[in-house]
Amino acid sequence: GAGVSQSPSNKVTEKGKDVELRCDPISGHTALYWYRQRLGQGLEFLIYFQGNSAPDKSGLPSDRFSAERTGESVSTLTIQRTQQEDSAVYLCASSLDPSGRAHTGELFFGEGSRLTVL
Amino acid sequence: LAKTTQPISMDSYEGQEVNITCSHNNIATNDYITWYQQFPSQGPRFIIQGYKTKVTNEVASLFIPADRKSSTLSLPRVSLSDTAVYYCLVGDIGTGGFKTIFGAGTRLFVKA
Numbered sequence: 001g002a003g004v005s006q007s008p009s010n011k012v013t014e015k016g017k018d019v020e021l022r023c024d025p026i027s028g029h030t031a032l033y034w035y036r037q038r039l040g041q042g043l044e045f046l047i048y049f050q051g052n053s054a055p056d057k058s059g060l061p062s063d064r065f066s067a068e069r070t071g072e073s074v075s076t077l078t079i080q081r082t083q084q085e086d087s088a089v090y091l092c093a094s095s096l097d098p099s100g101r102a103h104t105g106e107l108f109f110g111e112g113s114r115l116t117v118l
Numbered sequence: 119l120a121k122t123t124q125p126i127s128m129d130s131y132e133g134q135e136v137n138i139t140c141s142h143n144n145i146a147t148n149d150y151i152t153w154y155q156q157f158p159s160q161g162p163r164f165i166i167q168g169y170k171t172k173v174t175n176e177v178a179s180l181f182i183p184a185d186r187k188s189s190t191l192s193l194p195r196v197s198l199s200d201t202a203v204y205y206c207l208v209g210d211i212g213t214g215g216f217k218t219i220f221g222a223g224t225r226l227f228v229k230a
Contacts, residue, residue, distance in 0.1 A: 004161075042220045042221045043162070043220035091161050105209070106167070110161055
């Protein structure tokens with residue numbers, strides 16, 4: 001597709017269940033980012049991928065959170081044993097290779113996956 | 119990473135020019151200044167980026183003084199549809215990964 005695609009758009013789950021959130025970046029974008037946005041708050045960085053590698057996982061809030069990326073394309077953010085404080089919108093963004101001359105720093109965001117933990 | 123400070127909210131009326139200032143006292147030599155706009159239930163969208171002096175595009179202008187310790191996003195003749203949150207980011211675009219510097223942004227309310 002033309003833009004970053006995220007699924008599901010909405011997910012309601014029970015406390016203690018695992019959830020998987022998917023991100024399809026723009027074709028050709030080697031960099032991929034996950035952010036979390038709580039209601040009325042700014043964006044909180046979670047993790048960054050360059051290709052299939054994650055050089056920066058510093059934002060993952062706990063070991064219940066993990067992410068992977070395959071084929072330098074799709075990424076999955078997994079939250080295990082969900083807690084109510086995990087309720088938020090999870091945003092994915094992609095960009096061109098940050099080290100490339102064509103890179104302007106522009107991040108292209110998806111519409112997000114809204115997670116509600118009951 | 120340079121910390122940014124923006125007003126929490128601003129009000130304006132249709133047709134007015136809006137200026138949102140962002141402070142970034144610890145900006146580094148390689149850092150660029152980027153502004154994003156976010157509407158409710160959408161991801162942020164890139165508006166404008168600059169390094170120094172003035173940058174203008176079809177949407178906005180960005181004014182950056184010589185010391186680069188602040189920047190001002192200028193929106194000419196705003197309309198109701200410009201009501202959104204505006205984020206100022208500062209970072210080295212060559213290293214990848216704008217981390218926690220989105221902050222809370224500035225909520226702009228445009229009234230009729």
